[in-house]
Amino acid sequence: MTMNRDKPDDIPRAEQAVAALVALAREAFSGEQPGGSEAAGLVAFESAVARRTLRRRAGALPWLVGMGAVATVMVLSVLTFHDRPRPITFSVVNGTVSNGGYVRANVSGGTALHFSDGSSLALDPGAGARVGDFDTHGGRVLLESGGARIHVNPRPRANWTVDAGPYSVHVIGTEFDIRWATSDEVLDLHLLKGAIVVRGPLARDGISMEAGAHLFANVRKGEIRLDGQPSTSMVGESAMDPGAGATAAREAPPTANLNPGTNASVAGAGGDGSGAEVAVAGAAGVAGSSVGAGAHATRPSSAATTPRRRLMALASSRGATQDTAWGTRLGHGDFQGVLSDAERRGLDNVFATASATDLTVLADAARFARRGEVARAALLAERSRFPGSLQGREAAFFLGGLSEDESGEAALEAALDWYECYLRESPHGGFVRPVLGRKMVLVQKLRGSAAARPIAAEYLQRFSDGPYAASARKLLEVH
């Protein structure tokens, strides 16, 4: 054994014994221990760094409350400075808040914080945020996980800061959607109104964003992208709809928001599907640059097309009823776990007895796990057992996508039938925009451009800035 020794020389045998024990200890604690605590600790450390100012503020509160003398001073202060501007306060709707200002959104959605200055924060289901550092001009919001829509009421000297992971957004008066995926280290930010400055990794000096801009940052890959594509998928949604993120993810073309790894076949509209990029090519093949340039620029890593984001949105929005276990597993990407569980119970039994939400989650898991036959059966069960329900009607959209997975003209005809079925049943449904776009593409393929033009016109009339708008315009321009 080689080691440095600073010891007496008269006890060599005992020295060797201790040396052996030291070597044993070195060997036992040489590398990372099982469980990956070092990696997990990084997340905690970064959160702690971001939180430290908030924690300092929260930590002082119990002392203030506990000291009677200070309470007296506070009473006097209130009496003396009655007319002075007061720090911002807030109320929480449909969520829980702890002493430290930590707000956890309900899984059922609808969680919102209303601040006394007129600003608001709508959290996606399951999201967590910490609020604090309030003064008369603003406060600080730390989005720990999930997505949120933030509206800051523009006022003179308004000063709000929103932290998401290592990123910090300085806000004066604006509205934006923000999502931070802790596990993927991905920030996705759509600015709807106003202007903001984002600081963080790769943006040390700050990135200024204006209304309509979209920022996507992947810290792990060291990648940050800013594009000028108006965030059409968000703008159309209700400003305070906590499920807006999920809706936005769904509204992307179905070729882009389906199976991770199988979207190549879903992108069959292009004929040679090979991933999300092909989904663009598929549409573009019809009529040139169909998808907005910004969307194209961010597509390879855009969160809008990232399966995980969609999964998390689905898990939080769909799995929020009876079988939250399936919803949670879906959100964590454990598709096989959901499928195995269903198979253990008996698929036929599940199709016959499961709730509409469970069937939806099962169908999603099956699609993501490339088990098309199970997905189709689950979706058909939704339609037959819950006709007229939201899930039953939405199943038509997904059945259309599954049909597009298959090859041959008959499959495309079937997909078209499902899309028309959806439009008939849900003329104002959440998937109308992608369905109309897909219908346009399929009709052009199957029946020619002339047949597709009326659909293109309708699409432009209803969704002039939608993802298929460029294709539709091209179709009409050629005419």
Next chain:
Amino acid sequence: MRGVMREERGARVLLLPGATLDGSEDADLARALIAGDPLAPRALWRRFAPMVFRMLRRALGPGHDVEDLAQEVFLCVFEKVRNLREPKALKAFVISITVLTTRGELRRLWVRRWIRPSGKSDATNKAVVHLDTDAREALSRFYVVLDRINAQDRTLFVLRFMEGLSLLEVGAASGLSLATTKRRLSRVWAKVILLVERDPLLGDYLTTNPRNRDSEQ
């Protein structure tokens, strides 16, 4: 701002290179921390977490959850790095904070054992999994021996003999002069030998374990 701005199909696209502090010098990382670079805490963790975790585990022995202590170390580094006069000395700075944290924890453990003597049996329950039973037992006994040494001497022992730091590094991390470091190390080494010799279980393990017999020959 670093990066390239270009027009792509009518959109403003900003592509930034994968700037990272992971491969930077310690001095650069220290400067980034002082400047408040948001990327710096991550780089700090990635660079020094293996060392900090290893030191804590070696100093405290089996059965101790070191995650919280590691958080304490890194938050302390983050908070106090502004006081670092020589950015090149970041590693030594991290080591010294780890030593201080370890020392504090050892003192806490000592007080806990003093108040509640039965608490020390925890070490044997969560022993390291990849050692054989005898080795686990020996390791636990060895840390029981180390528990009888004061916190400062114990951290000196760990830094010098387990971490293999030079005398100068040990002294710097512990805030001691070279002479004092040598003197203390000599004293603690002799004490450990004495305690090991007096421990019947350790003596038995060291004479019956073939590997140890080989090493003694």
